[in-house]
Amino acid sequence: MNKLILAAGLFALAPLLSQPADAAGRGARGELVYQVVKKWGPYVQEAYREDMGTWAKEMGPVFAKAPMSALQSAADASNFDAMNTALLGPRVASKAGPEVTPNALGDAATDLVFVPVAPCRLFDTRLAGGAIAANTVRSFDVTAVSDYSFQGGSASNCNGVGAAGSFAAAAINLTVVTPSGAGYITAFPFGGTQPLSSNVNYVAGAVVANLATVSLDQGASANELSVYSFAQTHLIGDIVGYFINPEATALQCVEVDGTVLNLAAGAAGNAFAGTCPAGYTAVETQCRPSIFGMRVAGSWTSHCNMVNDSASAGTVTATARCCRVPGR
Structure with a gap:
């Protein structure tokens, strides 16, 4: 731990401690405060990006009023939440009532x-x-x-x-x-x-x-x-x-064929899908060869890249599947 940072944090508590840096001169309360700051100050600085000296200064009134048993528990705490609970007490639920969880869109009881x-x-x-x-x-x-x-x-x-x-x-x-x-x-x-x-x-x-x-x-x-x-x-x-009551509405989809691509034996080429109607969006392209022995080298929403590995010529049709949300 950076000794200068720790020293700065303890300096901020000088009105509380008012003792030299050695344990014998700090007194019982000052020693427990020193242990808390030394143990948890670096955590505050790393986790909350707050200067350890600033945190120590903000905590000064709490350190000054906390019972000795609370300071001891804070110094002995195994985690930061336990340290906070020891000094500040358990978290109290909001007087505004329990936390409200919003209903999902389409709730059958409210979204009519x-x-x-x-x-x-x-x-x-x-x-x-x-x-x-x-x-x-x-x-x-x-x-x-x-x-x-x-x-x-x-x-x-x-x-x-x-x-x-x-x-x-x-x-x-x-x-x-x-x-x-x-x-x-x-x-x-x-x-x-x-x-x-x-x-x-x-x-x-x-x-x-x-x-x-x-x-x-x-x-x-x-x-x-x-x-x-x-x-x-x-x-x-x-x-x-x-x-x-609200009902889930299925997508409206249509299929649009593109221009037929002729492929000679051993040839490769791109078969382009048809253009979606206004308001529809292409969600996939289906590649439909006319013979066995053709394979898809690549497929996009606009076209298929086909290779004819057979010994015969054939054709390929790329079909766009176009969908929309009804009513839009």
Whole structure:
């Protein structure tokens, strides 16, 4: 160890030590501090690129206040973390809570994909079922429906909504019609806990609407949506879109042949692949000889280098495989 560097570190601790350099004159605390600095100062300098004297000076208040037992443990520590723990105590978890791990892109619980549709009526209690009684819940069928007229809706699958399978949420325009008194409605997944918030607030006799994005039950039950009403009222639901779970999409690929290369017996040459369409990228080239006895000397995404080792002439076609991410 560089004695000058160590001396500089101890000089920075002079207010604490205030003794000569020999062990007898340093005192018990000064001796333990000396051992800690001597043992770990070079490590700090090498691992953290911090001057040992600077580190010793920064640690001065800690050395001065640490119990003698803590200084002894730091001097005896077998690794740097143990030395730090002896002087500073164990690391304390952040008061902000546990570390947050972000979800991967495509998380089925959060990264939903919105599918807009032309507005279509899912239900209308004026035509089916009657008004929702005060302080009660009415449930409705949203998915896997070919004809919504049984609940006052459209006599169709609502522009593909009913044929889309089970989906996680829907954007529905909810319209309250002539309620018997002031109150509110709350929409929530069928079988779920009713939230304390509302989707539409109303007064007696009003016709008022609001667009709500509502989570749906994706279980085996026929109904997916429930609506609570404080007062008796008719209710209309018009869907304008729905949210599906993300799905991995396969690449779209095409194969493009290049110009046929004629090779005489014993000859060699390059067969060039076709040009990819706009938006596609060549990912590989397939070399296709017409006869046995031809070998590939080299292959690139643009061409094949072929050698005809046979006794007969033949042809070679280089085919580019071109791919793209759908929608780009």
